[in-house]
């Protein structure tokens with residue numbers, strides 16, 4: 864399956880989850896998001912994924928993503944990219960193995976997609992191009 868198709872499929876499932884589809888950005892998240900911009904969000908998302916999710920056995924797995932404090936954290940819960948358990952359950956990414964670059968890119972892409980849809984700001988076309 865193409866990555867775009869996979870994202871579309873999972874996106875659809877996420878929107879049917881009451882728990883996942885209930886996440887929203889708070890005012891302070893929106894202010895931060897608009898101040899920093901999507902490129903910064905992408906780079907923060909990359910750092911969080913690389914540090915908190917990419918190891919085969921991440922520290923405090925299942926609890927490594929705070930519920931608030933950064934727009935990316937909120938997006939991670941909303942997109943089920945918050946821990947290795949959710950990644951396995953929702954995205955079919957097996958636990959116990961380090962995430963490769965393609966998997967990390969995929970996760971960053973889905974987080975950015977959510978931020979764009981919930982950020983309330985017009986998005987540059989091409990922002991999501993590889």
Ligand SMILES: [Zn+2]
Nearest residue numbers: 925945946949
């Ligand atoms: Zn999780």
